[in-house]
Amino acid sequence: MKYYLALSLLITAGMAWADAPSPAKSGYEFVxxxxxxxxxxxFQNPGFIAVEEGRGLFNSQPASGKSCGSCHGDDGAKLEAKNLARYPIYDKELGGIVRLDDRINVCREKQSGEKPFPAYSKELLALETFVRHLAIGEPVNVQTDGEMADLLKKGEDLYKIRFGLIDMSCAHCHDSYPGQFIRGQKISQGQGNGFPAYRLDTGEMANLDLRIKQCLVLMRAEPFAPDAEESKLLGAYIMSRSNGLKIETPALRY
Incomplete structure (x- = not known):
């Protein structure tokens, strides 16, 4: 499904939406x-298994002999938390929105000469979890002006589109009904500051993009492809809503 073809057909003219919740609250407050x-x-948080697995991958030397740590220091000592908190970012050279897992795979291919990890693979999720954890406690700070402004508006439009047989949008749950219950669980504001997070419901790590796809499946909709424009636009908008919230990776979510 192409965003620019489907948008005018799926948004009902004059539809009134609830405003984004204010103040922004982490999903931590709803569990x-x-x-x-x-x-x-x-010691109890199962997400730290992924942190340690990611640490091992970060420091391990591939066949090329150049590990992530070769550029960024052992255990990511040279990475700055403030820069990590900006992801997803706009990268003119790469032609648009770049998520943290995209950056990891770009570096893996260009710097180490290794094949990119498949989307949502255990290895890629572990590396993303480890790197994001390096910024734990840092406020999310996604760019909202300049090149990102128009892209975030497109992401917001996607956020308000009704999807699937359930005929619901992200906004229906996370703007209109946060704090109310569904299947015995409180609906959160759908903030992204805890991702990658360990999902107690599925017993696995999920980054924000994977969680969006899991929601689309629940709405009986066809998920976007991992590299689809819609995936990047929607994910960037959701993460921008979390600006100011502290990074919690690895959070626990249902």
Missing amino acids: KEETRAMQDDE
Whole structure:
């Protein structure tokens, strides 16, 4: 499905939407107290397994002999949390929005001469989790002006489109009904500051893009391809809504 072809057909003229919730609240505030306690404890939080797996991959030398640590220091010592908190970013050279997992694969191919990891693979999710965790506690700071302004507007339009047989949008749940219950769980504001996160429902790590696709499946809609324009636009808009919230990776979510 192409964003620019489907948009005019799927947005109902004059439809009134709830404003984005203010203030922005992390999904941490919508999970149970025992889940928050588990997230806060590195020994209980299963997401830290991915952190350690990612650390190993970051420091390991591939056949080319050039590891991530060769450029960025052992355990990412040379990476700046403020820069990591800006992802996804606009990269003119790469032609648009670049997510953190995109950057990892670009570096892997160009710097190490290795094949990119498949989307949502255990290895790529572990590396993304480790790198994002390096910025834990740093406020999300996605660019909202300049080249990103128009792209985020397109992402917002996608956020308000009704999808699938359920005929619902992201905005229906996360703007209109946060704090209410569905299947015994509180609906959150759908913020991205905790991702990649460990999903207690599925027992796996999920980055924001994978979580969006899981939601689309629940709405009985066909998920976007990992590299689709829609994936990048929607993910960037959702992450921009989290600006100012502290990074929690690896968060625990349902």
